[in-house]
Amino acid sequence: MKNVLLVREIYLEAFRNLGHAFVKSFFKVMSWFCFASFLIVLYAFVFRITTGFAFD
Template identity: 45%
Template sequence: MERFLLIKEIYAEAFKNWKNILLENYFKIFSWICFFLIAVALYAFIYRVSTGFSFGNF
């Protein structure tokens, strides 16, 4: 839980004193898209590991 609060604080601090609202919204959307894509990649990796996918078939 402490790690989540630290990430939340870093996120809030990153957008604290922005002057241009358009850039602020663009980077907020971009950061949420990045978080979503990382979550999808982690889900796919955990799914592959849990179903016994062999990573070394060369």
């Protein structure tokens, strides 16, 4: 019985840490994605301004 409780505790602890690491890495990836998207939009806007696009 002691071994089963030990395995259960190790299992729960691993998923606690996995969830935190997953959430942390997910937010890092999403922040880099948003930053890259913002740079693409900024580039497109500057490109349109320099080529004389009429914003009507």
